[in-house]
Amino acid sequence: MKLSYKFLILPLAMLVVACGSNDELANKKADLEKKRKEVTALNSAIEELEKEIAKLDPDFGKTLRKSVLITTIRPTKEEFKHFIEVTGAVLSKKNVSISGEVAGRIQEVKAIEGMRVNKGDVLAIIDSESIVRNMEELEKQLELATVVFEKQERLWNQEIGTEIQFLEAKNRKESLEKSLAGLKTQLNRSQVRAPFKGTVETVNVRLGELVQPGTPMFQFVGESDLFIEADISERYVGIVGKGDSVEIAFPSINQTLKTKVSAVGAIINPNNRTFKVEVFLPRMDNVKPNMISVVKINDYESAGAITVPNYLVLQDSKGDYVFVVENEVAKKRYITRGMTYKEITEIKEGLNGTEVLVDKGFREVGDNFSVNITQ
Known part of the structure; x- marks a missing residue:
């Protein structure tokens, strides 16, 4: 029984020690929180006093400011160009609509959309059977009229026959020649050709379709x-x-x-x-x-414009300004800006090109802020 009591005493002792440690930790945390609140209150009181003193003594306010870490850049003198x-x-x-010049049914469409062709290439063929038949008939009539005219001419040269007979034969022959030439022109126009080298944009006709003179057939671009x-x-x-x-x-x-x-x-x-x-x-x-x-x-x-990156130009109620560095102090310098192109702004007035401008860190500084320049 004595052995059993010894084993029970050891866990009870460990439990007492653990409870004591937890109480001590809680006390330390509470004390830390209390001191933090005291520090916060003290810092607030110090800040309020500094503000009140700074209002009465501006030089005192400048000495309290911490230096802001910045990099610098200089304005650029260069030829500035602006583009629209x-x-x-x-x-x-040469963007034209090609139309049919003769009436008839589409016999063949050789062109397709997007096809590149040369001048004179055939785009489509209109049925010309009726024209060919008329030409054959006129050729026979012209053959006979030519024979009659030649005989009348020989007789007229021999002073046989009347002048009217000669002139009628001549007129008949010439009239048939003109009619035949007209049919040949129509036959040639039954083949729709490219007026110049280019590309067929659209095809507006289909095989077997009936077209009339003036019917749009192709949109053609040279x-x-x-x-x-x-x-x-x-x-x-x-x-x-x-x-x-x-x-x-x-x-x-x-x-x-x-x-x-x-x-x-x-x-x-x-x-x-x-x-x-x-x-x-x-x-x-x-x-x-x-x-x-x-x-x-x-x-x-x-030529010789003074330029700065766009992002350096800030604005307040008085106008546009940049920060320049003078004796390790940031100064607000008001400017007149000109044109802007591709993140570069021309400065018309306010800078002469020799200034040192605040680059990185320009949003953290203010007028008369102390700065620490780094590379």
Whole structure:
């Protein structure tokens, strides 16, 4: 029995020690929380006193500010160019609708949409059987009229017969020749041909369809005399003009070129408040009608302009400003900005180009803040 009591005393002792440790830990945590609250209250009191003293003594306020870690940058003096960027489309002055010139039924359609053809290639054939038959009949009549005319001419030269007989035979022959020539022209026109080298955009007829003169059959676009057309906002009226420098980019083929504005529209579109601009396009083998392009028109440039990155220009109720560094102190410098293009802003007034500007950390500083410059 004595052995059993010894084994019971040991767990009871451990339990008492554990309870004592928990109480001590809880007391320490409570004490820590109490002191933290005291520190917070003390810091608040110190801050309030500093503010009150700073109002009475501005120099005292400057000494309390901690230096802000920043990097710096200098303004750039360079040639600044501004561009208007719009989307344009490649068009052709040879964009025509090809129509039938004779009546008849479509006998064959050789062209398909997207086909590239040369000048004179046959696009479609209109049935010409009736024309051929009329030609055969006229040829026989002309053969007889020619024989009659030749005989009347010989008689007339021998002063036999009347002048009327001679003239009638001559007129008959010439009339038949003209009629036959007209039928040959119709026969030739029964074959619809490409007027120039280009691409068949749309096919509007089908095999066996009956067409009349003037019936639209094909929409045809030539591959020469290409130009780019773009819509420009009306606020650029008077700014964009004929002869202005233009940079053209074709994203699909990753090519660029420089050219000029060849024409400026005189009418504002009431639907989107834009006017048309036509840009001359030199001949390029891999540029096709309807291809999308990016048109960049140079509407402003300045040599030796002072420029800064856009993000450095801030604004308050007085206007635009940047932070400059003077004697390790950030100063607010008000500026007059000019044009902005591709994250670069031209500075018209306020900077001479020799200043040191706050770069990284510009949002953490304020006027008369002490700064610590790092690389």
